[in-house]
Amino acid sequence: AQSVTQPDARVTVSEGASLQLRCKYSYSGTPYLFWYVQYPRQGLQLLLKYYSGDPVVQGVNGFEAEFSKSNSSFHLRKASVHWSDSAVYFCVSNSGTYQRFGTGTKLQVVP
Amino acid sequence: GGIITQTPKFLIGQEGQKLTLKCQQNFNHDTMYWYRQDSGKGLRLIYYSITENDLQKGDLSEGYDASREKKSSFSLTVTSAQKNEMAVFLCASTTGIYAEQFFGPGTRLTVL
Numbered sequence: 001a002q003s004v005t006q007p008d009a010r011v012t013v014s015e016g017a018s019l020q021l022r023c024k025y026s027y028s029g030t031p032y033l034f035w036y037v038q039y040p041r042q043g044l045q046l047l048l049k050y051y052s053g054d055p056v057v058q059g060v061n062g063f064e065a066e067f068s069k070s071n072s073s074f075h076l077r078k079a080s081v082h083w084s085d086s087a088v089y090f091c092v093s094n095s096g097t098y099q100r101f102g103t104g105t106k107l108q109v110v111p
Numbered sequence: 112g113g114i115i116t117q118t119p120k121f122l123i124g125q126e127g128q129k130l131t132l133k134c135q136q137n138f139n140h141d142t143m144y145w146y147r148q149d150s151g152k153g154l155r156l157i158y159y160s161i162t163e164n165d166l167q168k169g170d171l172s173e174g175y176d177a178s179r180e181k182k183s184s185f186s187l188t189v190t191s192a193q194k195n196e197m198a199v200f201l202c203a204s205t206t207g208i209y210a211e212q213f214f215g216p217g218t219r220l221t222v223l
Contacts, residue, residue: 100170101155
């Protein structure tokens with residue numbers, strides 16, 4: 001069965017620093033992959049999604065993610081984080097049945 | 112644009128009680144979902160529905176029933192509330208299983 005692993009429950013970075021949030025999926029083919037963000041006291045919102053084509057996909061607010069079939073990964077990146085990026089980030093995989101969510105990574109951006 | 116409304120925002124019940132959560136969407140989406148969000152465990156799918164009157168079980172369906180009598184609404188019933196299922200329940204809708212999901216604000220369940 002497909003699954004999604006986000007190995008880092010919490011990540012703390014300084015404002016202005018670069019960011020990488022890790023995501024690994026388990027599926028023999030290429031699933032649809034998504035990153036969602038949950039800001040404090042707000043609903044979940046889509047950041048970006050990938051299925052095929054260029055392995056680097058751009059999202060909102062300067063986020064991008066890179067798909068790697070050889071590593072079964074879909075890591076999220078941002079060149080320079082802002083305090084407003086503090087939130088919980090979920091990696092999501094869909095291999096044809098329904099979407100499965102990772103456990104989430106809570107990002108804290110400190111001054 | 113559209114919106115997903117979940118009622119109630121807070122639901123308090125007694126152990127063993129039957130409780131119903133409601134979700135309405137005005138996106139005119141075909142597919143709707145119910146998730147349970149426990150702290151540190153991400154979102155787990157309880158039920159989903161790909162069209163009116165369709166119901167499909169997710170990974171966490173035991174102890175829950177669902178109902179999709181209209182395209183715009185999707186209800187979830189906790190058949191016998193237990194203390195270990197205190198969580199936030201999220202409703203979502205989408206045009207299809209590979210498309211972006213739009214989420215409601217959630218219902219927080221407390222079991223006394």
